[in-house]
Amino acid sequence: MTDIILSSFISLFALFGKVEQVDEERAKKMLANYLRRHYGIRNTDLYLDLYSDMRLAYEMTDDLDSKKTVGLICSSLHGKIQAREEALLLLRVMEFCECNESTDNTMFLTMASLFHIPKEQYQDFADFWPEYQNLDELKEHYQRGGLGDMKCKKFLNEVLNKFLEPMRQRRAELETDIAEIQNILKRGTEQAREVGAQTMDEVRRAMRIDYFNDAEMWKL
Secondary structure (H helix, E strand, O other): OOHHHHHHHHHHHHHHHHHOOOOHHHHHHHHHHHHHHHHOOOOOHHHHHHHHHHHHHHHHOOOOOHHHHHHHHHHHHEOOEOHHHHHHHHHHHHHHHOOOOHHHOHHHHHHHHHOOOOHHHHOHHHHHOOOOOOHHHHHHHHHHOOOOHHHHHHHHHHHHHHHHHHHHHHHHHHOOOHHHHHHHHHHHHHHHHHHHHHHHHHHHHHHOOOOOOOHHHHOO
């Protein structure tokens, strides 16, 4: 996640936490676990401090226009990240704040509208498992018993296929254009070589074996 996405996510999370009255300490624990699990961020203090600052700012602003705030954040992100990332950002905020019937939540729909995200991108349950409104309902049924792994895996398979379908379509399109495939591979190879060369330069300097660029090494 780039800094702009991560900081925007934390800001939105803090805003939704205020609006949905999520306990701050509990929210910070969830945020820390999420950053560690999904992004490998071990030192989460900086991000938790940012969350606290944003939450405090929102709490101190009684006349906060939450729709306007969401709009400003969405505007800063739109065009800088892919639509899929926007949809995931949208879902994660709602998931963390555990809003009931989140897809009917006004702020949720405001974000979806500003990001121009079609409803089908965040309506997996309605598409494939209409017996449940959201993940919380599914989790509750699973924990009390009577719902097996096979049904859950079938649902996961449907969602994964839906996620992969645009990629499969793109692959099918590229199959008819061998020249473009070659160009993609060539560009990727050139980028990999450039990055690899930079990395190896850093390794040689760190290990003091940069024989041809470090004149000090040849001094007796």
